[in-house]
Amino acid sequence: MTRFCSKAFGIAVVFASVLSALGYGTAGRQTPAGEPFTSAGTTPDIGGIWEPRADGRGRGAVAKLTPAAMERAQKRRDALATGDSGVTDVARWCGALQFPFYLTSSPPWDIIVGPKEIVVLAERQEASRHIFMDGRGHPDPEHLEITANGDSIGHWEGDTLVVDTVGLKSGIDTTGIYRGAHQHLIERYRLLDQNRLSLTLTWEDPEVYAEPYTTQRVYYRSDPSIYAMEDWCDASDESQWRSDAAPLAPATRVHE
């Protein structure tokens, strides 16, 4: 009986080995690189191309601005009402579009889940991001490089991907909104179903928000035939900044 039992157990193990050899269940399988194929394991498969739609935008409380931020916003409204072209320096000079611009822009964006890192590919110039999933922390403040996309680290909390971002550049972003020097963003991504991805974004910026600002969005998985395009921007081509109907006023140079 024991022998029969051993045989049955052995058959189960051999069955599992055959399945493994056929490529099923590779979470722990070693590849020629010596690393598991992907860290996704049993975590939700959020990889793929996602797009915003009209019914997925901007759910959440109204942001409570600081008095200084309200004053800046009013000045901008006044400027736009009195002939300011509204073209920001970032847009005029094809600068890097600061995170989280692509989340609010209309083109789709693409999540790729690698073994130790998640990358987000965006069609907008220099908007692609690295989200490190290897357990590293942010650099200490002395070595933290201030950039358009900041420094992002992530981890899974159950079925939710939590991404923490610091080190974002201060100044007027491409939408004309001022961003402070001590921004801290927390993104929480969760699949509602295979075709809908929920994002809750909490934004701390003591120069702009009187209290942390949280907004919710929903993105839809794009059709499988969708492919990435290129957002072309050529700062040397002045014609792209003019319109025959209403010529734009020249933007203010950053380094006048």
Next chain:
Amino acid sequence: MKDDMDTVKNNNTSEKICYKASRLSAIARCFLVTFAGLFVFVIPTLLQSSSQSSPSNPVNISGFWEVRYDGRNIPNASLTPAAAKITAAEQAKNTMHVIRWCILSGMPMMMDSGAPIDIEQDSKHIGILAEPVSGPRTIYLDGRKHPDMNLFDNTTIGDSIGHWESDTLVVDTVGFSDKGITAIPGGGIRTPHSHLVERYRLEDNGAHLLVTFTWTDPTIFAKPHTYALRYSRAAPGYRPRDYDCDASDKERAAFLENAPHE
């Protein structure tokens, strides 16, 4: 005697019952152990398979990769007479214009720009990100074909589809534009007629990534032009730098546009 016989009979019956009970118990234990084996080895295997690779996507080339000083094998290209007339000075002028104005550089510059590239791969596609000014490449592994090139807006990185031939990733790219940095290592330039086939293969147990590039373009190359880059894995914990290119920076512009002087 009858009692004795009955006793023996009863004992035999009892033994049979005990034996049967023992056998049933053993079978139950056996099934328990077998199902435990199935649970431990097979079920997780099947559960994990949904979000993992398949035999058609067998190798993981994810990571930061850099070309070191001994990582280039670039022969001179055999150019068509028309392409041979494109002077190095003209190419250098175009390259400088792209750098000066922070224009997307594209292929093949982004694959060897002086900083590591980041390759990340899942079961559906591969992304390649460069640090200096370039859009990211996406290599689709889902079996799709190239889009209709009559409808495709050509780009500096083109449209890339890939498949595995054993342990080698073969990437086919068309749909290039003539914008960005068009110079091709070894000679010639990228044009809308360019067709690129890349072959990626890990070496030394994943320490190196060998990539061969073969360009064909009847307007530029007299015969297919092949060169190879051998990438080394970047140091663990590598952090890419965010290249902030500012076309409005007058000092930067003066440095790039004016002839150097003592």
